[in-house]
Amino acid sequence: MLKIGVFGVGHLGRIHVKCIQLLPEIYDLVGFYDPDDKVAQKVIDTHGIQRFETVEELLDQVDVVDIVTPTITHFDLAKQAIEKQKHFFIEKPITHTVKEAQTLMQLIADQPIKAQVGHVERFNPALLAIQDIPIDPKFIEAHRLASFNPRGTDVSVVLDLMIHDLDILLTLIPQPIKAVHANGVAILSQTPDIANVRLEFENGAVANLTASRISMKSMRKFRIFQPDAYLSLDFLNKQTEVIRLHNHAPTDGQHWMELDTGQQKRYIEVAMPEVQANNAIKMELELFAKAILDDFRPTVSLVDGVKALELAYQISEQIEQNLALMNN
Secondary structure: OEEEEEEOOOHHHHHHHHHHHOOOOOEEEEEEEOOOHHHHHHHHHHHOOEEOOOHHHHHOOOOEEEEOOOHHHHHHHHHHHHHOOOEEEEEOOOOOOHHHHHHHHHHOOOOOOOEEEEOHHHHOHHHHOOOOOOOOOOEEEEEEEOOOOOOOOOOOHHHHHHHHHHHHHHHHOOOOEEEEEEEEEOOOOOOOOEEEEEEEEOOOOEEEEEEEOOOOOOEEEEEEEEOOEEEEEEOOOOEEEEEEEEOOOOOOOOEEEEEEOOOOEEEEEEEOOOOOOOOHHHHHHHHHHHHHHHOOOOOOEHHHHHHHHHHHHHHHHHHHHHHHHHHO
């Protein structure tokens, strides 16, 4: 069993606390650290766990730390965990700057420390449903839209929302990116609230991603187009659909229909892969514990987190440059 402490018990931190308490067979929740007295007392009253007055006191009592604090504090907390030889789970975005993230990666390079980044959409049932399907994307389109919430506006919509899709994209297309075309606008906050990017990969694949936190309705859809199939993933409603084109009528498809192309008859098969309901945060924390105990690479490694952050900042910088040109 791993002794774990939580840094930060705001909205998301409290969810992490609940999920850790659902895993008593692998985690012993020692306590938490949060400088906000009001928030801390609420957690003590609700969850009955100990509050530690300093970061150092909590680090000395645990094997693992769960960092769910504002992004700007991530680097210092993770660095202290590394210095104390503690494994750490760190929410996305991994750090406030790319340099900080790269430094963390260097610090654990030769250390027996496991680190996992909280890209929770990797554990979304809609994505897990296609894990056994061969994926060879030629075009990807993603829309991640949400209504405005002041929480999270300390970073741009690229780092707040789009980074989820960037992380998934980089796992599906492990190719160098040769071109980035991005635009965005700040409307209700000081950083872009809506952004769009077109990414071109060395192998010819293209991705078009849109993220907004000022939409009237929520949407989290991810569409994959490849030579043999079209895959539609709805992260919000936890639904997955796979459409394939065949030369002959499928014998095992759930649904299919005939298509006359003018040259020959083709057959469209529509399949709905089984989607297993889960608690994604609980699942990511559970798999992180297994990575520590069984000594294997975490599902979302520090390297994965750094790559997503590097691309997010590349997109953000181009948006800033385009906005500067528009304002001149």
